[in-house]
Amino acid sequence: MSDTRPTEAEHDAITEAAAQWCMRLHEPDCTRRERDAFAVWLNANPLHACEYEAVLDIWEVSTHLPRSAPTEAQVIAPRRSPWQRFAVAAAITLLAAPVAAFSGWQLGWLPNAYERFQAGTSAKTVTLPDGSQVELNLGTQLTFSNYKDERRVTLSKGEAFFKVSHDTAHPFLVQAAEGRVRVTGTQFNVWLYEDQVRVTLLEGSVLVTSNKNLSGDGLRLEPGMQARYKAGDNAAQISQIQTNTQDLAWRNGKLVLDNLSLADALPLINRYLDTPLSLADSATGRLRIGGVFNTREISHLVTTLPKVLPVYLSVSHDGKPVLNPRSTL
Structure with a gap:
């Protein structure tokens, strides 16, 4: 019986193709014809989908790399490439090299733990690597990255209820749309639909900003308060609510x-x-x-x-x- 497993060179070629597709699909001028060609490539081999998922994880990590990229990655950065393309190449190199990865962790560039979580047609509860508990509503997707100076969750779709493990020296950030929620240890809910976000606080306190690129720590919520914002808002709208009513009913x-x-x-x-x-x-x-x-x-x-x-x-x-x-x- 013949061995149909790809050779090392073939596997590397698939990984390279997955990285190129990932970078191209994230560019604003990607055409419908290119997206159709990607779909054909993705379905041509189960390994293609597997490698593409892995590259998407690297893409998520790369969005947090500093603009001044580490020297270990410069050897594979394509000339005149956009920042995101460079960041993917940098992340691939750093995550593949143990010494470079350790340096990236020490400098706060790369996480030492990264996981993706999702819930399909059923809600689920997961435990993050830091011990925090997260309840995921139907159709929810999020990622967790543990950096030296902070814990970071990116909610890309859906809704989640967080019970954050307390660590004052290691803040917990949730990024949703263009904004973020900053906490150390508390219980809160984040709802995301397209570019609309609602943050409902049950216990503790959080700081909410509608745009993570704005200066300042954002607006502070106390228990029983909710913040709402959408893309383009300079500040979230704050209101007092009953946290045991409709906003948390999805948990049941x-x-x-x-x-x-x-x-x-x-x-x-x-x-x-x-x-x-x-x-x-x-x-x-x-x-x-x-x-x-x-x-x-x-x-x-x-x-x-x-x-x-x-x-x-x-x-x-x-x-x-x-x-x-x-x-x-």
Whole structure:
């Protein structure tokens, strides 16, 4: 029986191709034809998908590398390459070389622990390498990186409830959209949909900034407070809420809509849908909805809306469902 495993050279070629695809796909001028070609490459061999996932992990680490890259990585940096391309190359080199990786850790450039977590059709609870507990809502994706001077979570999709292991000297950061949450040890919830973020504090205190590139530590939350922001906001909006109501109901598998306008309810609903709903006009968005729904059956809510509200469903030219006002005449 012949050995079909790739040779070392073939494996290196696949890794290189995965890195090139990762860098190209993250560039704004990547074309549809290139994305289609990537899909063909990805499905051509199970090892392609495996290596691409590994490169995505390196990409996430590379976003935190300093602009002044370490000298060990300069030998593989392509000339006239954008920063992110250089960072990926630097990260690949540093993570592959134990001495360089140790230097990167000591200088605060690279983590000594990195893990990716996700929840699909069921919520799950995970323990981070630092001992912190995180509950992941349906369809949630996040990564954890442990740096010398801080612990860093990037929430790329979904919602998570954090019970952070206390360590004053080793702050815990959660990055969501363009903002971040800074804590040392506390319990809080972070909800993310597209570029909208809500941070709800249950215990302890956190500092919330809507843009991690802005100066200052951000706004401080106390228990029972919530911060909301979206991309482009200079500061989060702070409000007092009841933390035992709808914002944490997902931990019991429920979505609570407390007499909300459809415009406000749709992001909460769309968070659980593969194909998001949209509104035909602002008047439709002013209609109000309330109720308690199972987070695993939100698709049933979509078909129910025309029965409880004066709306009907249509399909847009790109195949997405639209809520339209129904004539009362």
